[in-house]
Amino acid sequence: MTFRNAFAALLLLVAAVPAEAQLRVFTCEPEWTALVRALVPDAAVTTATSHLQDPHYIEARPSLIAAVRRADIAICTGASLEAGWLPMLLQRASNPDIQRGRAGLFFAADHAKLHAPHDHVDRSMGDVHPEGNPHVHLSPNQLPEIAGALAKRLGEIEPEMAAAIQSRYIRWRGDWNSLRAEWRARAVALQGQSLVVQHSNFGYLLRWLGVEMAADLEPKPGLPPGASHLSQLLANPDLEDASAILIASYQDPQPAQWLAEQTGLPVVVVPGTVTGKAPTETLGGLISEIIRQVELAVSGAPNGSV
Ligand SMILES: [Zn+2]
Known part of the structure; x- marks a missing residue:
């Protein structure tokens, strides 16, 4: 031809x-x-x-x-x-x-x-x-x-x-x-841990893992964290039990950083949804990565995400 x-x-x-x-x-x-x-x-x-x-x-x-x-x-x-x-x-x-x-x-x-x-x-x-x-x-x-x-x-x-x-x-x-069986096994070590959150983005996953939400940086769902709410948070006795502050990468990190300075708690920033890059380009990869970041934070290791 x-x-x-x-x-x-x-x-x-x-x-x-x-x-x-x-x-x-x-x-x-x-x-x-x-x-x-x-x-x-x-x-x-x-x-x-x-x-x-x-x-x-x-x-x-x-x-x-x-x-x-x-x-x-x-x-x-x-x-x-x-x-x-x-x-x-x-x-x-x-x-x-x-x-x-x-x-x-x-x-x-x-x-x-x-x-x-x-x-x-x-x-x-x-x-x-x-x-x-x-x-x-x-x-x-x-x-x-x-x-x-x-x-x-x-x-x-x-x-x-x-x-x-x-x-x-x-x-x-x-x-x-x-993947879920793997997460279930890793959740055993996270049971009873407690995090400060901002909004309900991670609520389903944390509840499934058995991780408590000690406090929310938002005064009400959807309202931005304000100074008066943050100073009230400082007096919240549940804060004593928290081991980290978890926020999503689209959120303003300042309220979390302010609370971190006051309390010494580490701030963990993770994507709230999939990104274009590994390992968070799939939903399974994203959940694995969030669990990994929480594990690092509660074990007291530097997570490098702040
Ligand atoms: Zn929402």
């Missing part, structure tokens, strides 16, 4: 690939992008937020509106986590498939048992989210349920991919179960 003929044959091959082969996905937070990548590795995904952003508060910017408009499915946390920006995004995108009640809008929290209903308030005050703590992506027990529901939904949207998605889910779940 001459070069020219080979080139013509190649062009024909390219033209034969259907244009709609790639699933277009919009996600509100990077944890759902990680999950989609495990189930549909070649999906084209646009993620609205990064681990360096507070997912409660972002702008419905034009590039995100455009991404929702062309997406086949949007995957978000729900339970009012995105109440401040997602409704406007969906309205402006006006994608008929991505609306409440349609298969094209998937909320992870709809497939989870949320902790502490009425306990989640956003920064503008007033908005009490009755559904409970939405930060469910770090729940070792609930994530497989969410992933299973997502696999089913993706299979409904792309029936010809359903069998492949289901088999990837089964493999993902096997890997998750092995």
Whole structure:
């Protein structure tokens, strides 16, 4: 075959690939992008937020509106986590498939048992989210349920991919179960430890590990730590039992650092969700890393994360 003929044959091959082969996905937070990548590795995904952003508060910017408009499915946390920006995004995108009640809008929290209903308030005050703590992506027990529901939904949207998605889910779940057994073993040494936290980001994971939350730097869920609340915290007798202060990398470290100076407690900063880099680029890797950082902090070793 001459070069020219080979080139013509190649062009024909390219033209034969259907244009709609790639699933277009919009996600509100990077944890759902990680999950989609495990189930549909070649999906084209646009993620609205990064681990360096507070997912409660972002702008419905034009590039995100455009991404929702062309997406086949949007995957978000729900339970009012995105109440401040997602409704406007969906309205402006006006994608008929991505609306409440349609298969094209998937909320992870709809497939989870949320902790502490009425306990989640956003920064503008007033908005009490009755559904409970939405930060469910770090729940070792609930994530497989969410992933299973997502696999089913993706299979409904792309029936010809359903069998492949289901088999990837089964493999993902096997890997998750092995990791969870490892975390369970490591949790034994963490039982009864106590941490100061900021917001309920890590609540599901800490509770699962048997780690207490001695105090919260936030005066109320979603309210920034203020001077008067911090000085009250100093007098809180539960602080005596705490072995570290745990915050997420998107949060302002100053309140934690102030309390660290007053108390001598170490500050542990970990990503609140997956990042683009190993070892925290998957949800399993992220949980392993958070546990490792907590282990280091409670054992009194320098963790180098401040
Ligand atoms: Zn929150």
